[in-house]
Amino acid sequence: MMVHGAWRRLRADRMAMVSLGVVLAFLLMVALSASGLIVADWEDEVGVNYAPPSFVGGAAVATAPAVAQQALPDNPFDPIAEDMRALRAGGVEMYGVIDPLADDLAQLRAQAGEGGAAAAARRATLPFGGDKWGHDVIKKTIKGSETSIVVGLVAALLAVGLGTLFGALSGYCGGVVDDFFNWFYSIFTAIPSVLMILAVAAVLQQKGVLTIVLILGLTGWTGPYRLIRAEYLKHKAREYVLAADAIGASHWRKMFGHIFPNVSHVALVQMSILVVGFIKAEVILSFLGFGVPVGVVSWGSMLNEAQNELILGRWWQLTAAAVAMALLVTAFSLFTDALRDALDPKVKA
């Protein structure tokens, strides 16, 4: 039994089991986070702005806010500097017009003042630091993991689904169908995937998690397609398929009831390869601002904020996002390698 043998080989590989454990731990975390059982309160501003990690201590606290509060130095070449100064001094003639928003603004400012008073209750340090708004970086990273991993998984599922369907039709039917899908494949592989992804991102104007999933899924089916097609070509002449034909199984049933279980390991390995690739792609897309919308946090959007924070010496958000991603991707890649070895019949001998 192939699956049984593969699982036995996988169990014997200690590194694979450790990797699997890490991946499962991440998936559990995502499930808990998505269902709101943990980190539902990540958006609470629990710390001061850019609160440093607790183990760094309070020394950085005293200096950090001071730097932030400092006004920008005057730019001698600023053409509107004079006007700005006049505006700040309040010496602006209003020509008798009453600002219709003045009351609302005053009210808002008063509320903001209260908020500022409440900020005194905010913590000066957080376990692994805070971001610009004082969110707990650990909670934010967990929430970001949820977005990135869900995007990677769903997009990979879509890509492998499409690739399997096209590959099965192409390999099983042959002839004109095969020619058509091969033509389609050659078009998609002629355009480098990065360019393809960016072109689709340019066309689909709205940002959102669903959009990224569609972009990655619709452009990533070529790898699974090629391998699944080759498998179907090999399997369709096998005796068990001829036997299924003899008992009157329909084409659809032969394709997915009989052949697919025998080639599903290829789909599984492709799936795990694509998850890793798509997580990396989502991070880059979100970093560039073509990915998750404002208000949704992912590893990519965290790195985007972290880029500017690093110059101010605030390394914690960068470290948190980078380490979380590296940990998951390393574990996933090692597990994929082990899975491929375990399922590869060549290694069995």
Next chain:
Amino acid sequence: MLAYIVRRLWQMLPTMLGVVVLVFVLFNWVGGDPAYILAGKMANADSIANIRRQLGVDQPYYVQLWIFIKQIVTFDFGLSWATSEPVSNIIATRLGPSLTVLVPLTVLETLIGIALALAVAFVRGSLTDRAVMIACTVGMSVSILVYIIVFQYGLAYKLGLFPVQGWDGLRYAVLPILIGLAVSLAPTLRLFRSFVLDEVGQDYVRTARAKGLSERRVMWVHVLRNAAIPILTYVMSNLPALLIGAFLLERFFGIPGIGREVILAVERSDFPVIKAITVYVAAATMVANLLTDLLYQAVDPRVKLS
């Protein structure tokens, strides 16, 4: 030979046509009416109708497709929507900086990759081999963004070893090339190692050892010449993709290359620029594939082109 090239070029036509139609469908149909993007916030019915007439969007789809094909063949995509610079001019001027980073990066990556892969293959199966492979996996799992951010901050901003940003000749290309090398070496090494390991089990290697050749000569001469084919395929087929793939380096370091231009165009919905670059990069990919097949024959006399 010539007959082979002509036939291959002929076979490219349907694929190229497919690419053109795909790009056309994406940008002219899925992308919505460009007049609304161009007219911006000051849109009124008159100016929209005017823009539509200028772009030919009021024509039926087959006429628009024909206009697009004519643009591709004549290298005339009109003006960029964002900057009003001729698109052909944009591509021509951005190619130089891209290649300045790309060519040294590819050459170094390939040479170092081959040397390391052979070195690792010497000690295949040992603890060193396993440790190097795991280090590669870990190295590959860190986002390229982290490498760029950390190296740019550490080496250029903090230590001042390199210029932080900008473009003024080769000096500005050194750090981007080094980072590109650091990022690409791990996957390249893994891949090249597998190519080499595919060969070391072959009979001819055993024969070479049996007749008393040194392990060094077996590896560097016999194995390398046979592993050269998959290596060549990988390097060549990656070239056009790299042109775009270096977009993050170009963006971070402010290098005015093709990749950065694509990012800018996506940000500004500058469709003519993206369309032109996509079509030409696809054409370049296909030509690169043909060149690879021609090079096979130079590398391996057993290969017969048919």
